[in-house]
Amino acid sequence: MTRHLCLILAAVLLLSGNARADNVDLVTLPSREGVQLTIYNSADLTFVKERRHLTLKRGMNTIQFSWANTLIDPSSVDFRPLEHADKVEVADTVFPGQKPQFLVWHIESRYEGQLLVEVSYFTSGLSWQMDYVGTVDPEEERMDLRGHVRVVNRSGEEYENAEIRLIVGTINLVEKIADLARRRGIPRPQPGSPVALRLRRDGAKAAFDQAAMAEGLRAQGKSVVKEGFSEYFMFSVEGTETIGNGWSKRMQAVHAKDTSFDIVYRMRAHQYGARPVRFFVWRNDEEHELGDAPLPNGRIRLFRENGREGLSYLGDQLLRYVPIKAPIEVNVGTDDLVVYESLRQGTERFNFSFRHGRVVGWDTKTRWVDQVRNYRGKPIHFELRRRWSGHVDYTSPQETSTFDHQTIQAAFTVAPRGRALYRATVVQHEGHNARQNRIDLR
Amino acid sequence: MKRLLGALSLLALGLALAPTTAHARIKLAAQPDRQRVEIQLDHGRYTLVEEERIVPLLASSAARGNNRIDFSWANTQIDKRSIQFRPLAVRENGRFRPLREVDGKPEIAVINVAYPPNENALVWEVYARKGCALKVRVSYLIANLNRTFAYRALANRDETHLTLKKYLQLRNYSGEAFGEAGIWAGFGPKFVKSVGQQTDIKVLLEQFAQVPIKKTYTFDWFQHGALNADKPHASRVLMHYELVNDEQHGLGTFPLQPGKARIFISDGRGGEAFLGEDWARFTPLDDRMRLYLGEARDVVCTRIVQDNKRHMGQGNLFDQELWLRFEVENYKDKAVTLDVVEQINALAAQYGAKAPGDAEWVLGKDTTAGLNITTAKGRALPVLHVAAPARPKDPAAKVEKVTVTLHVRIKNLWKR
Numbered sequence: 001m002t003r004h005l006c007l008i009l010a011a012v013l014l015l016s017g018n019a020r021a022d023n024v025d026l027v028t029l030p031s032r033e034g035v036q037l038t039i040y041n042s043a044d045l046t047f048v049k050e051r052r053h054l055t056l057k058r059g060m061n062t063i064q065f066s067w068a069n070t071l072i073d074p075s076s077v078d079f080r081p082l083e084h085a086d087k088v089e090v091a092d093t094v095f096p097g098q099k100p101q102f103l104v105w106h107i108e109s110r111y112e113g114q115l116l117v118e119v120s121y122f123t124s125g126l127s128w129q130m131d132y133v134g135t136v137d138p139e140e141e142r143m144d145l146r147g148h149v150r151v152v153n154r155s156g157e158e159y160e161n162a163e164i165r166l167i168v169g170t171i172n173l174v175e176k177i178a179d180l181a182r183r184r185g186i187p188r189p190q191p192g193s194p195v196a197l198r199l200r201r202d203g204a205k206a207a208f209d210q211a212a213m214a215e216g217l218r219a220q221g222k223s224v225v226k227e228g229f230s231e232y233f234m235f236s237v238e239g240t241e242t243i244g245n246g247w248s249k250r251m252q253a254v255h256a257k258d259t260s261f262d263i264v265y266r267m268r269a270h271q272y273g274a275r276p277v278r279f280f281v282w283r284n285d286e287e288h289e290l291g292d293a294p295l296p297n298g299r300i301r302l303f304r305e306n307g308r309e310g311l312s313y314l315g316d317q318l319l320r321y322v323p324i325k326a327p328i329e330v331n332v333g334t335d336d337l338v339v340y341e342s343l344r345q346g347t348e349r350f351n352f353s354f355r356h357g358r359v360v361g362w363d364t365k366t367r368w369v370d371q372v373r374n375y376r377g378k379p380i381h382f383e384l385r386r387r388w389s390g391h392v393d394y395t396s397p398q399e400t401s402t403f404d405h406q407t408i409q410a411a412f413t414v415a416p417r418g419r420a421l422y423r424a425t426v427v428q429h430e431g432h433n434a435r436q437n438r439i440d441l442r
Numbered sequence: 443m444k445r446l447l448g449a450l451s452l453l454a455l456g457l458a459l460a461p462t463t464a465h466a467r468i469k470l471a472a473q474p475d476r477q478r479v480e481i482q483l484d485h486g487r488y489t490l491v492e493e494e495r496i497v498p499l500l501a502s503s504a505a506r507g508n509n510r511i512d513f514s515w516a517n518t519q520i521d522k523r524s525i526q527f528r529p530l531a532v533r534e535n536g537r538f539r540p541l542r543e544v545d546g547k548p549e550i551a552v553i554n555v556a557y558p559p560n561e562n563a564l565v566w567e568v569y570a571r572k573g574c575a576l577k578v579r580v581s582y583l584i585a586n587l588n589r590t591f592a593y594r595a596l597a598n599r600d601e602t603h604l605t606l607k608k609y610l611q612l613r614n615y616s617g618e619a620f621g622e623a624g625i626w627a628g629f630g631p632k633f634v635k636s637v638g639q640q641t642d643i644k645v646l647l648e649q650f651a652q653v654p655i656k657k658t659y660t661f662d663w664f665q666h667g668a669l670n671a672d673k674p675h676a677s678r679v680l681m682h683y684e685l686v687n688d689e690q691h692g693l694g695t696f697p698l699q700p701g702k703a704r705i706f707i708s709d710g711r712g713g714e715a716f717l718g719e720d721w722a723r724f725t726p727l728d729d730r731m732r733l734y735l736g737e738a739r740d741v742v743c744t745r746i747v748q749d750n751k752r753h754m755g756q757g758n759l760f761d762q763e764l765w766l767r768f769e770v771e772n773y774k775d776k777a778v779t780l781d782v783v784e785q786i787n788a789l790a791a792q793y794g795a796k797a798p799g800d801a802e803w804v805l806g807k808d809t810t811a812g813l814n815i816t817t818a819k820g821r822a823l824p825v826l827h828v829a830a831p832a833r834p835k836d837p838a839a840k841v842e843k844v845t846v847t848l849h850v851r852i853k854n855l856w857k858r
Contacts, residue, residue: 020651113694130524148555246559261719299854301524304583308632310480310624311526311581313490336697341725346821347800349854354757359856366800420727 017110032114036163037126038234039151041296044124055114056088061107063077068101076122079105087111097168127152128166130253130298132319134330136261136280138307143261143282147254147295149235151225153243164241167322168296224253226293233293256289267340267372268385270407275334276372276382279313284322295322300330338382338414339376345369353432370422374414384422386408388439391429395442398422405438474498477577481637483612484628485590491620492581493531499550499570508553509570511578514563518617519585526581527552527566533575544571551752580826587616589627591701592644593722595733596684600730601657601708604683608698612643629696640670653692657685659730661743661768675744679780682733683828687725698725703733740773741830741833743780750793758856762793765808766848772830782826784848795855811845824848 036055038047041266048208074095081088088111094104129152134145149166210404225236235253243249280302285291302314305366315332322328345367353361387407394400394408403409414420429435474495484491513525528548529827531538541550553567567762570576589612610627612635614620619639625631630647637643641811660680662812669676683705688694703722719735725731744804748765755761790801800822805815829843 026778032583086505115683133526143705153643225777234800243556248557250557252554271449299523300523303526306484306626308626310482311490312482312627312628313485313583315462339729344820347802349802352756352854354759357757359759362854373726373728384616398677428799 020204023296034163037166037169038165039126041128041168042167044127046123046126047120048074048123049118049120051082051116051118052119053114056107056109056111058109058112058329060091063105063107064102065105066099066102067121071124072101074101074103076120077103078120079107079416080118081115082118083115084111086210088115089294093257102276105442112136125154127154130296131250132254132295132298132300134280134300134302136302136314138305139258139302140263142166142258143256143280145254145256145259145290146252148250148439151237151241151243152248153389154246156203162241164237166235167325168235168238168294181439199225224251226253237295254290254295258287259290263287263380265335265338265372265380265382266331266385267382270387271385272331275283276338276340278332278335278338280330280332281327283325283327285325293323294324295319295328297321302330302332335376336381339373339375340370342368351433355432359431361434362430363427363433364430365425368424368426370424371419372412372422373419375417379416380414381411382414382420383409383411388426388428389437391434392429392439393429393435394424394439396422396424396428400441402439402441406438408441443496446616457820463739476621477638479623481587481612481620481623481625483610483626484516488583489585489587489589492579492613494577494579496533497578499574499576499577500858501572502569507783509568511566511568513562513580514561515618516562518562520562521583521585522562524562524565524581524583526579527555528579528581529568529576530579531577533577538577541683545551547571550574550576584616584618587612587614589613591647591699593701595683595703595705596714597655597707597717598772599708601653601683601707602654603686604655606685608648608650608651610645610647611638613642614639614641648695650692650749653685657735657778657783658682658684659738659741659778660781660783661745662785663745663853664785664788665783673744675746677740677745679738679741679743681738682732683735685725685733686728687731688728694727696720697727697819698731700724705733705735741778741780742771742773743782744769745782753794753851755854759769760855762790762795762852762855763806764789764848764850765806766826766850766854768826768846768848770828770830770844770846771772773833773841775832777832778830780828780830782828784824784826784850786822786824786850786852789850790855791854792854793855794857795852801852802854803850803852806851808847808849810846810848814850815848 007105033051033053036049038049040046040056063079067077067080076092079090079093089108091106091108094106096102096104129150130147131150132141132145136143142426151164151166196438221238229232229415241249241251246407247265259279259282264279264281265276266279267276282288283290297318297320299316300319301316303311304314306312319328319330347367348365350365351361351363354358372382385403385407386409388394389406396408398410398412400408400410401413408424410422412420412422443793474497476493476495478494480492480493499509500506513527513528529541529552531540532550534541541548543549551569553569555563556567557563558565568576571618590608590613590619592611594607594609595604596607608630610625610630612625613638618637620637622634623637624632625632625643625645632647633644635643650690658681660682661677662680663677666678666680666743668674669678684689685693687698702719703803704719705717707714707717718734720734722731722733746767747768748767750765751763753761753763763765766784767784770782772778772780786801786803790803795801800820803822809815815824816827817824819825826846828844828846831842833841
């Protein structure tokens with residue numbers, strides 16, 4: 001490790017209760033017992049907790065903490081005794097104006113001796129993201145789904161053996177941590193400048209530096225423990241992890257073996273274009289071997305075992321946050337074996353209204369026939385949504401409902417190598433005859 | 443074979459080349475050859491390459507750690523996020539057998555994947571219960587390795603049937619040579635070809651013999667307008683071959699993909715003449731593929747608005763009645779049927795109507811009796827099928843002018 005020493009925790013045992021932070025200090029450097037990183041993916045934020053042993057005397061103790069050349073938010077730095085907490089109290093925290101990136105805690109102690117303390121703070125420079133890979137069988141009935149967390153280290157430093165926790169959810173920050181970190185004393189580097197990058201690196205390095213020591217041999221992929229709190233979910237990576245500078249590391253976090261799913265065809269010209277698209281649909285629930293945590297944002301790629309000892313690529317899309325029990329829907333695009341056509345079979349106009357001898361309102365009645373042809377060897381479930389503008393009376397012999405005030409929807413099954421017809425009669429009230437902006441389903 | 447891509451190597455375990463030595467990775471590696479390569483072209487936009495290799499693994503131990511398998515590439519565009527690594531089988535007694543669990547734990551396990559900075563590479567950390575030869579499959583999406591389709595149609599002299607050949611054209615400008623590789627287009631047979639770098643390969647995917655065709659002649663006034671100033675009522679007559687993609691018509695095994703179609707005709711003496719080429723559109727099963735052949739010069743059609751009459755209704759509402767006369771002359775030695783398309787919406791617009799949607803119309807009583815009219819493309823797009831006999835064999839006889847009348851009443855029009 002050749003990096004700048006960026007985080008120093010020093011216990012200064014002063015004989016008096018004097019709170020001054022002099023320029024000449026005599027300090028001891030207590031060793032770090034462990035580091036835990038909690039990385040948020042919704043903001044450039046890492047919450048660092050480190051544990052150290054300190055030796056305190058009875059009465060007032062002065063502890064100085066400094067973090068030269070790092071991006072730590074000074075206002076987030078916190079001190080907490082993990083032992084003898086009822087006898088140790090932080091009297092105040094002083095940020096001496098003449099010393100940037102430096103603070104002094106005055107600790108009132110009724111205990112004398114060594115105790116374990118925790119220092120926590122916010123820093124930046126690490127991130128994480130999810131991705132998913134689904135492989136379906138040749139018959140497209142069962143799926144093996146794997147989700148991976150990928151921790152990205154762009155800090156400029158190699159880190160070893162840190163405990164990693166990843167937060168799923170969006171947090172609200174009123175100010176950026178990196179901005180807060182630059183507030184006291186040092187010039188503000190421009191974003192992207194070498195100084196800013198260095199500060200960013202060092203902030204992250206501080207989190208990892210001298211973390212817990214070596215782990216045993218891994219014989220299986222790491223398990224990722226998921227637990228919920230408040231509006232968030234936390235993924236904790238088993239054991240400790242080493243991630244080199246600039247490297248990213250991908251670990252399996254979700255695995256649903258041999259789970260079922262449905263295939264749905266959707267024709268929504270206003271959303272997906274002129275051809276029906278195929279969706280793979282399942283849920284983030286126990287029935288589908290999932291449901292122990294929300295699925296964070298991430299790209300999902302679907303493959304199909306092609307039955308010839310290989311894979312076929314089906315498609316990919318960005319999977320947005322999926323709560324527990326919520327549906328997962330992946331659009332794999334158009335299917336050459338399912339054909340949709342819509343045809344106007346006749347138009348009439350009537351119910352004219354006039355003003356000063358000119359047509360100002362009328363009704364147009366059109367008969368539509370939609371045809372779906374299925375050339376697959378299995379029945380398909382087809383969902384039709386169609387948008388109509390203006391004031392519309394809509395009649396269909398088939399079961400139809402409104403999705404919203406402008407959109408009708410119907411669903412039906414198309415037999416293997418068969419075809420289905422969907423008929424509708426649409427009366428559009430135009431000009432002055434239009435009294436509403438909605439569909440009246442008759 | 444040029445090796446730019448897919449250097450799959452087992453890093454020497456003793457060098458501990460884990461992510462901890464980030465920027466200068468020193469590698470001592472054995473490069474296992476590809477045992478099998480499959481190029482999957484069934485997705486219209488992405489090409490998936492799968493390769494199998496035999497990777498020697500050492501037994502994992504606390505002292506030595508796990509195996510690290512390095513996969514790197516250069517000068518190719520592999521989607522790094524799409525790369526998959528799947529252990530398939532372990533060699534035992536000279537044969538490969540499926541992976542199994544020992545004491546409830548897999549004998550082979552992929553622990554994680556690490557991505558080094560500024561390199562087109564990744565490193566899998568793999569646990570092996572004991573040293574073995576492991577068959578693995580590496581899959582990835584790659585750019586600039588893609589396919590197109592092309593057709594070659596040879597019509598018989600009578601233009602009643604043709605032989606349709608469908609070709610798969612593989613373009614490999616990915617920067618990598620794959621050697622002998624299986625190629626699959628998503629349908630049809632699978633091929634094994636040597637896929638070199640910067641190589642185009644064209645293979646016959648399917649051949650359909652004796653495909654019945656219909657040669658069509660189409661006249662559409664509103665699409666093409668007047669032929670020229672001398673013939674202000676005539677317009678172009680376009681020729682197409684029409685194929686139906688179903689079993690009855692000798693096709694129907696899979697949807698026909700878009701591609702360039704070159705059309706030839708047999709000269710009856712063992713030779714062929716080039717008729718022209720067209721872009722074949724995507725044709726689902728049971729649909730028709732129309733291949734444009736060019737403009738017919740021996741079939742002439744004129745369209746004359748014989749008469750029109752406006753029937754005023756309440757206010758500015760009116761019906762427009764029209765008598766359209768079509769005169770068809772066939773100078774060919776074979777009878778033809780001309781498809782005359784009349785765009786009712788365009789016709790209504792010509793008379794000032796601006797109502798949205800289709801025009802409302804009915805057929806008038808003066809329409810030629812027995813005239814075959816279809817509306818397969820919608821009620822507002824009637825097609826008149828006009829049969830025109832071949833030119834008479836008698837040199838003195840004139841070519842018959844077939845005249846038909848389309849009498850329509852377009853209802854409920856008004857000017858805005």
